[in-house]
Amino acid sequence: ALRFAATPPRLAAPIPPTSAPRAHGGVARAGALGGTRRGRRLAMAAADSARCRAKREGDGDGVIAGVAVHGGTGAEGEDQLSVVMKFGGSSVSSAARMKEVAGLIQAFPEERPVVVLSAMGKTTNLLLLAGEKAVGCGVTRVSEIEEWNMLRDLHIKTVDELGLPRSVIHAKLDELEQLLKGVAMMKELTLRSTDYLVSFGECMSTRVFAAYLNQIGVKARQCDAFDIGFITTDDFGNAEILEATYPAVAKRLHGDWIRDPAIPIVTGFLGKGWKSGAVTTLGRGGSDLTATTIGKALGLREIQVWKDVDGVLTCDPNIYPNARTVPYLTFDEAAELAYFGAQVLHPQSMRPAREGDIPVRVKNSYNPKAPGTLIAKGRDMDKVVLTSIVLKSNVTMLDIVSTRMLGQFGFLAKVFSIFEDLGISVDCVATSEVSISVSLDPSKIWSRELIQQARA
Numbered sequence: 001a002l003r004f005a006a007t008p009p010r011l012a013a014p015i016p017p018t019s020a021p022r023a024h025g026g027v028a029r030a031g032a033l034g035g036t037r038r039g040r041r042l043a044m045a046a047a048d049s050a051r052c053r054a055k056r057e058g059d060g061d062g063v064i065a066g067v068a069v070h071g072g073t074g075a076e077g078e079d080q081l082s083v084v085m086k087f088g089g090s091s092v093s094s095a096a097r098m099k100e101v102a103g104l105i106q107a108f109p110e111e112r113p114v115v116v117l118s119a120m121g122k123t124t125n126l127l128l129l130a131g132e133k134a135v136g137c138g139v140t141r142v143s144e145i146e147e148w149n150m151l152r153d154l155h156i157k158t159v160d161e162l163g164l165p166r167s168v169i170h171a172k173l174d175e176l177e178q179l180l181k182g183v184a185m186m187k188e189l190t191l192r193s194t195d196y197l198v199s200f201g202e203c204m205s206t207r208v209f210a211a212y213l214n215q216i217g218v219k220a221r222q223c224d225a226f227d228i229g230f231i232t233t234d235d236f237g238n239a240e241i242l243e244a245t246y247p248a249v250a251k252r253l254h255g256d257w258i259r260d261p262a263i264p265i266v267t268g269f270l271g272k273g274w275k276s277g278a279v280t281t282l283g284r285g286g287s288d289l290t291a292t293t294i295g296k297a298l299g300l301r302e303i304q305v306w307k308d309v310d311g312v313l314t315c316d317p318n319i320y321p322n323a324r325t326v327p328y329l330t331f332d333e334a335a336e337l338a339y340f341g342a343q344v345l346h347p348q349s350m351r352p353a354r355e356g357d358i359p360v361r362v363k364n365s366y367n368p369k370a371p372g373t374l375i376a377k378g379r380d381m382d383k384v385v386l387t388s389i390v391l392k393s394n395v396t397m398l399d400i401v402s403t404r405m406l407g408q409f410g411f412l413a414k415v416f417s418i419f420e421d422l423g424i425s426v427d428c429v430a431t432s433e434v435s436i437s438v439s440l441d442p443s444k445i446w447s448r449e450l451i452q453q454a455r456a
């Protein structure tokens, strides 16, 4: 599909790129992370100014206002959390990569980041494969599952190379092995237990990374998203974040920071089902959504998503290696690109950023000097013709042809009520007097029922 940018009127001047990292290595300033009384006073002052701002701007969405009720936060205070830095699996795939990420965090001593991490490298895929194999292999053969051995070895090697005690990871690895044996025993892997299984990826990467930061003198605190207020629907595998998440996460992260300032290292991708209380996941690539949710909850200055590419590119670099970086995007453009197949961002992740009006910067952790892509409310569209090309595979096209449409009203409404009943999302629509063509979101399963109802 070719996505052409429309040419709306000029909206806002582009925001200049962030300053390049100042230095690599070294230990973060103690002052920036210190829990002084002055810091707390500043925090309260910032809370007051956030309250005033919310009042002035008539901010009715309850985020800043909601936080203020619980003691307040805001991005203005010197000792407040200031940005989200999310690092994807490719950025934390080994001990060497984790050291570089730690260096990146230290290179911005003026920031007080909330760090969001994905699972190391391809751990999520390995966990899914290990789970599938466990269903059919029998309890005694779990220890032979190749993917389980690969991910266990990766985590132990990483801990060793970072000079950390293996106890950092042992409890989680033991629990994971028990879980795989449980799956093998039951010969069953439900969506609910799959979510619990894959959660080990983020639970382990954050524990390892937080321990490493503490070891090098940067005070950090590991946080499981499902324990700090990420409340979701119980749609295992593709859970939606509920509104209650925002005040809960803000209260917890802000409260912890005021009590004992330490960089929060939060598990991406995970939540807690509001009915079941079980661990849920936000859909593949969901750590981006974790990052933007935290950004909105705390009203932070910026959300940074660090990838293995120089930003959002003009097309998938796996298809066209000479793709160029798109320097500026609007939230709507980024959401549309993500929804229509640009794997670089989670399709839902732009929503909290847009609602909170918090710029998202897509950066390359392998090439931090590159300016990346800045996603914000508006950008200069004067010279824009083509923004980016995306490809979406396995799209289902449905053509409905009927002479009963001629001169009638309500035909489209009937067709769309069938989609609604069956929970099917429609991407594109084209109509004429005698036919309707729609393309259906491949992530939703559609069934024969649809054809039968369309015929009726």
Ligand SMILES: Nc1ncnc2c1ncn2[C@@H]1O[C@H](COP(=O)(O)OP(=O)(O)O)[C@@H](O)[C@H]1O
Residues within 6 Å of the ligand: 087, 088, 089, 090, 091, 118, 285, 306, 307, 308, 309, 311, 312, 313, 314, 315, 316, 317, 318, 341, 342, 343, 344, 345, 388
């Ligand atoms: N339009 C695009 N712009 C940038 N990257 C893209 C695009 N389309 C697909 N990609 C792919 O998305 C990858 C980055 O996304 P992802 O793997 O989710 O990163 P991470 O795991 O670090 O969060 C890139 O390595 C690239 O192969």
Ligand SMILES: N[C@@H](CC(=O)OP(=O)(O)O)C(=O)O
Residues within 6 Å of the ligand: 087, 088, 089, 090, 118, 119, 124, 125, 201, 268, 269, 283, 284, 285, 286, 287, 288
């Ligand atoms: N680990 C999860 C969540 C995620 O966001 O990963 P990444 O940031 O590496 O795309 C996944 O693989 O889907």
